[in-house]
Amino acid sequence: MPLVTTGELVTRAAQQRSAVAAFNIITLEHIEAVIAGAEAAQAPVVLQVSENAVKFRYGRLLPLARAAVAAAERAAVPVALHLDHVQSDDLLRQAPGAGFSSVMYDAARLPYAQNLTATRTAADWAHAQGLWIEAELGQVGGKQGQPALDAHAPGARTDPAQARAFVADSGVDALAVAIGSTHAMTTRTATLDHDRLERLAATVDVPLVLHGSSGLPDAELTAAVTGGIAKVNIGTALNIAMTGAIRTHLAAHPEAVDSRTYLSAGREAMARAVTGIVRTLAGAIA
DSSP states (O other): OOOOOHHHHHHHHHHTTOOEEEEEOOSHHHHHHHHHHHHHHTOOEEEEEEHHHHHHTTTOOHHHHHHHHHHHTTOSSOEEEEEEEEOOHHHHTTTGGGTOSEEEEOOTTSOHHHHHHHHHHHHHHHHHTTOEEEEEESOOOOOTTSOOOOTTSTTTSOOHHHHHHHHHHHOOSEEEEOSSOOTTOSSSOOOOOHHHHHHHHHHOOSOEEEOOGGGSOHHHHHHHHHHTEEEEEEOHHHHHHHHHHHHHHHHHOTTOOOHHHHHHHHHHHHHHHHHHHHHHHHHTTO
């Protein structure tokens, strides 16, 4: 089916007090696995390409983006394409021509005033191009190239009053909030500040986004959705599934040289992970 927009998926989820899953993709196998997993769960999904993934692909956005668009157009469920954690203005400006309906502009590393100024400029440009835009306030941490961060340190979490002002002054369509999760976690041991989430949901009038969701156990994920999160970002969980399956396959078949054999195992493992996560999120409103 044709590509849908991230904005319509997230807006509908927010209205229904549910959440749409957004998975970060790096390879064609990621793309195929996310769509297959979403089709098994019969749920819409967002494919996300991060700035770090673009750097991995020799700095070229179009090859991965065009693969994602081609796969999405053949999917049996609605699929949107989102450009994630963009810090480069040059990359931001490539989004409309590459099939993206939305971007997450990431200036959260900057002091508040500079974050606001940069995000306002990005939002004005994005809206002029018809793009839906997400930003971040607070410090989720854990991204490649960032210093280590304690998600529970004073000042790391998003302040509700500041978030309300930031959304009003920046004009963004959604806000990623720091409430205790961390990017790139390989264990599902994170705990969220649900009281803060409740206050954010009551204060901020745009959909809320949760980054670093791979580190959350199922109970925390479902509580986040019932608490007001409308978009849940997942990346590391797919890489854990893929790498684990490939390691297992190669250990059992040390003679293997055909990459299709172990990439198939990795792709199937990622698809199962996607289905499980999507069903967990759906269970939050069941």
